[in-house]
Amino acid sequence: xxxxxxxxxxxxxxxxxxxxxxxxxxxxxxxxxxxxxxxxxxxxxxxxxxxxxxxxxxxxxxxxxxxxxxxxxxxxxxxxxxxxxxxxxxxxxxxxxxxxxxxxxxxxxxxxxxxxxxxxxxxxxxxxxxxxxxxxxxxxxxxxxxxxx
Amino acid sequence: xxxxxxxxxxxxxxxxxxxxxxxxxxxxxxxxxxxxxxxxxxxxxxxxxxxxxxxxxxxx
Numbered sequence: 577x578x579x580x581x582x583x584x585x586x587x588x589x590x591x592x593x594x595x596x597x598x599x600x601x602x603x604x605x606x607x608x609x610x611x612x613x614x615x616x617x618x619x620x621x622x623x624x625x626x627x628x629x630x631x632x633x634x635x636x637x638x639x640x641x642x643x644x645x646x647x648x649x650x651x652x653x654x655x656x657x658x659x660x661x662x663x664x665x666x667x668x669x670x671x672x673x674x675x676x677x678x679x680x681x682x683x684x685x686x687x688x689x690x691x692x693x694x695x696x697x698x699x700x701x702x703x704x705x706x707x708x709x710x711x712x713x714x715x716x717x718x719x720x721x722x723x724x725x
Numbered sequence: 726x727x728x729x730x731x732x733x734x735x736x737x738x739x740x741x742x743x744x745x746x747x748x749x750x751x752x753x754x755x756x757x758x759x760x761x762x763x764x765x766x767x768x769x770x771x772x773x774x775x776x777x778x779x780x781x782x783x784x785x
Contacts, residue, residue: 619730622770626747629764632755645750646765654743654769661770662737664749667730669764674729686755686763696752699767702745703737710735712751718735 617716620663625650629669632686641689650701662710664699664718688712695722736772 626648668674668686690696699718700709710718747767755761 616731617734619732620734620768620770620774622768622774624766625741625769626767627765628749629762631760631762632753633760634755634758636757638756641752641754643750643752644763645748647749648747648767650741650743650745650747652744654741657737657741657769658739659772660737661734661768661772661774662741663732663734663768663770665730665732665766665768666751667764668761670759670762684757686753686761689752689754697750698748699733700748700750701767702742703739704742705739709748710733712733716731716733718733 619665620661622661622663625654662699662701662718664710664712690714698722732768734770 628646628648630644630646632642632644666688688696695711695713697712698709699712700707702708708720710720711722713719749765749767751763751765753763
């Protein structure tokens, strides 16, 4: 598994904290109240088109978010994809025994954060009509339009 | 890979171009030790799999 990290530290204040990405543990750290988010859909498995990972260092404040840009290459024999589901699956691979199903209050989870001026992330793929970024929404949908923060 | 995966999904309207670059950008933070390694996978799934999984979930 290749590793490509391009962290661009961002320091600021925001009010919308969305999604528990993966992995919980015990912690005494003060946290924001858990937010209500859409229930996570069932986890699916399928053909893996691309895979990668990156390290997220621990911080001691609520006000630091890093943006991580990671990448991979579609296989040469990807085949027809129109009409199929494209799924971005994210998890904490350093703590595989940890289960985190939502809500961040009092947890020790890595979280995906929506910044005030932008969405919480995207996946960009190439098709015949060009390159399309699909933005992560709090509904667990990938949408062409950014999620309003 | 282990851990509890979260997934975001869409239905593709076009064929993806083989051998092209996939970019994934995420805004993340992790408060308190330890730091963590976040892994992602881009999956292609038949729509019928989603329907079956949803029906199974509702049966619980």
